[in-house]
Amino acid sequence: GENVEQHPSTLSVQEGDSAVIKCTYSDSASNYFPWYKQELGKRPQLIIDIRSNVGEKKDQRIAVTLNKTAKHFSLHITETQPEDSAVYFCAASRNYGGSQGNLIFGKGTKLSVKP
Amino acid sequence: DGGITQSPKYLFRKEGQNVTLSCEQNLNHDAMYWYRQDPGQGLRLIYYSQIVNDFQKGDIAEGYSVSREKKESFPLTVTSAQKNPTAFYLCASGRQGYQPQHFGDGTRLSIL
Numbered sequence: 363g364e365n366v367e368q369h370p371s372t373l374s375v376q377e378g379d380s381a382v383i384k385c386t387y388s389d390s391a392s393n394y395f396p397w398y399k400q401e402l403g404k405r406p407q408l409i410i411d412i413r414s415n416v417g418e419k420k421d422q423r424i425a426v427t428l429n430k431t432a433k434h435f436s437l438h439i440t441e442t443q444p445e446d447s448a449v450y451f452c453a454a455s456r457n458y459g460g461s462q463g464n465l466i467f468g469k470g471t472k473l474s475v476k477p
Numbered sequence: 478d479g480g481i482t483q484s485p486k487y488l489f490r491k492e493g494q495n496v497t498l499s500c501e502q503n504l505n506h507d508a509m510y511w512y513r514q515d516p517g518q519g520l521r522l523i524y525y526s527q528i529v530n531d532f533q534k535g536d537i538a539e540g541y542s543v544s545r546e547k548k549e550s551f552p553l554t555v556t557s558a559q560k561n562p563t564a565f566y567l568c569a570s571g572r573q574g575y576q577p578q579h580f581g582d583g584t585r586l587s588i589l
Contacts, residue, residue, distance in 0.1 A: 371517075394575035405567065405580040406520070413575070451519060455575050463508050463527070463574050464535075469519040 364389045366454050368468025375442050376476055383471045385452035386434040394455035395428060395435050396465070401448045409450075410437070442475045449473070480504040483568050483581035489589045490555065490562060498553045498584045500568035507573045509551035513537060514565040514583075523566075526551055527573055555586060563587050 365388045375381050387395075393414035398406035412419045412426045412435065419426050423442075428435040435454075439446055449472050453465040481502045490496045502509065508527050512520040522535030526545040540559025545551050551570075555562045565585050569578040 368519075396577055398580075405582050408577045408579070411577060463571060463576060463578075464510075464522065464525060465578065466522075467520040469517060 364454075364456060364466050366452060366466050366468045368452050368471055370471060371469065372472045372474070374474045374476065377442060377444060379442055381437075381439045381442050381446070381473055381475075383437045383450055383452070383473070384434060385436070385454075385468050386432075387454040387466075388433070389454065389457065390430075390433065391457040392433075392454040393457065394465075395426070396453050397426060397437050398451045398453070399448045400451065400470075406451060439473075442473075444475050444477050447473055447475045481568060481570055481579055481581035483566075483584050485584060486582065488584055488586045490586060491589050493557045495554055495556050496586070498555070498566055498568075498586070500551045500553065500581060501549055502551075502568075502570040502581075503549060504570055504579065505548070506570035506579075507548070508571050508576075508578075509545065510569040510571075510578060511535075511541075511543065511551070511553045512567045512569065514567055520567065523553065 368385045396411035399409045400406040423440045425438040449470045451470050452468045456464040484499045510525045511523040521537050524543040526532035532545050542554045567583045568581045571578040
């Protein structure tokens with residue numbers, strides 16, 4: 363079945379360093395890839411997304427890259443700050459029948475940024 | 478996203494009891510979703526609805542039921558058939574198609 367694998371499950375970086383989280387997906391028809399940030403006990407919040415007709419998208423310190431051939435996409439956070447500490451989830455769209463718009467999520471990466 | 482309201486924030490269920498979680502949105506979104514979140518498991522889709530009066534099972538629908546009588550509302554009932562209901566439940570909504578989903582604050586369900 364469809365699957366999204368996310369790595370690493372935990373990531374610890376020093377403040378100011380970069381952080382990279384990688385996801386792979388199984389459905390070659392997936393064409394929408396959002397990333398969510400979830401702080402402890404709170405709702406997931408969309409931080410960036412990318413569609414399959416784009417290879418890279420950037421928003422200030424956050425960027426996402428997509429390699430459709432290899433079926434993987436990555437989140438890059440530069441100049442990390444303690445407030446970036448959270449769990450990050452990647453997701454990929456499903457594309458069969460009436461499920462357009464449905465997402466399948468990775469299991470999350472807990473990012474810790476040490477001051 | 479202040480446009481999606483989930484209630485209650487905390488809920489306790491007794492053995493053999495059905496409980497209903499509320500989800501209301503004022504974003505005029507057609508699509509609504511229910512997810513279950515367990516530690517280390519990510520978000521798993523329970524049910525979704527693309528339009529009023531229609532809904533579909535997700536990946537883990539057993540032991541749950543939903544209704545979609547109004548565009549704004551998508552309540553989830555956790556039935557007594559769900560033997561392991563303790564989890565964090567998240568409701569989301571979005572426009573139809575490949576669009577961002579916006580989440581509510583969640584309901585944490587525990588067993589008494």
